Each structure stands twice: as C-alpha cells, then as structure tokens.
Amino acid sequence: MNQLAEQLGAAIAFVEKNEATMEARMKELEAQGYRIVSGGHVIEDVYEITDQRTDKVIWRGEGYEGYEAAWKDNYYSYDRLIEDHLDVDYPNPTDIPHDIAEAIQEWVEMNMEEAKTWLASMRS
Template sequence: MTDIRDCVQAMLRQNLADEQARQERISSYEKNGRRVVNGGQTGESSWEITDWRTGDVLATGTGGYDAYDDAARRLDPGGRWIHVDHFDVDFEDEEDEPEYAPGVPASLAEALREWLDLNSTPNEDVAVVAGWSAEEVDRHRR
C-alpha cells in the first residue's frame, strides 16, 4: 500500500503540472492577440474587469451582471477577451480524477485533495506530511 506521503507528493506534482499547462494555454491565447481578463462581482451590484497579466483595472461599475456584460462587450467588440476562469482544470466527472497513489482509499485521497486546496492550510503543515520544504510545497501549490 502506498503511504500518505506518496499520495500528497503526487497531488502536489499534479498541481504544478496543471498550472504549467494552464500557463502555456494562457500564453498561447495571448500570442494570438487575445487578452486574458479577470474580474466579476465585487459587491452586491458592483463589478470590475481587470487585465489578468498586469492587474490593470479596465472597467468598474454597478448594475450587476448585465452592466458587467455590457461593459465587456463595449470594451471588447471583437470578442478577443477571455476570462481566466476558462483556463482552470476542473474534474467534474469522478472518472477523470487521476489516481494519485495506488492503495490509498478514494475517500482519503478526496479528503487530502480538499485539505491541500484550502487556502487556510499552511504550506508548513503540508511540508510535514510531504517531507518537502515549505518553499517547495509553495511552488507546487500556487
């Protein structure tokens, strides 16, 4: 049976590989003249649109999603912008979820995945389990 350390290390390696692939996809879109944006609701009816790469604020406003959508269409009439969320890896189907460590029960692997994904889980805690430095864990969790 694989131990928990192997499972956590495999998950961290997968995080880094997924992020590297995501960055490559983003760069490819940008090389083709597209702009990657971020933003959305910032309050009950307020919103903002930012350039994902630079953080520059492109637009802010109120009026909820309809006003946000109108601003995005006005600022990007050619449809060259894409929201950064479209680049996220999402395993909606359990069958697509990689097996991180043979012998680790799926329910435990799921709990470990959730623990790793929590922003409140300190890198130092993960480092204890993974047997890595906190810096190495941070590089794999970004």
C-alpha cells in the same frame, strides 16, 4: 514509501502539471491577442473585470448591462480557461479513502511550498 507520502507526491505532481498546462494555454491565448480576465458580480449591483496577470481591476461599474458593454472581444475568461483546460480528476495512487485523498489535494493546492517541504522531510 508510506501511503501518505505517495499521495502527497501525487498531489504535488498533479498541481504542478495543471499549473504548467494553464500557463502554457494562457501564453498561447495572449500570443493570439487575448487578455485573460476574470470578473463578474462583486456586491449588490456592482460588477468588475480584473486582469488575471496583474490582478488590476480594469473595469468596475453598476449593472450587468454595463458589465456586458465593458467586455471586449479580446477578453478571454479565466473561468472558461479553467473549465476547458484544468484536469479535475484527482490522483489517488494509494488505498487512502477518496475523501481523504481529495482533502490532501485541496490542501496541497493551497499550501504548495509547505507540502513540498513536508514531503521532502518524509523522504529523508
């Protein structure tokens, strides 16, 4: 197998592992009664809190004080979840330069289905 195909396969496996890890952790937190949310400053003095599962804005208002007041005890920040549980050490099983391996990884994260199709065509 050529180095590009090997790197692409490793990148796909890495993304799938991270997605599975994040999904499992989200389910654990939801079973404990947490709602996974994202939020923060949107524009000027406007803040939002968004449900991570539905992408529905559950609160929108002005000022950081309002944002803090709207934050409920059962909210769990998606950003915190990422920081705590997402693996960020990109795989590089080949001699491809690190910057190129990282670019491949980022492309795969944004284009997973296309990456899988491309890899399948390389292997056939």
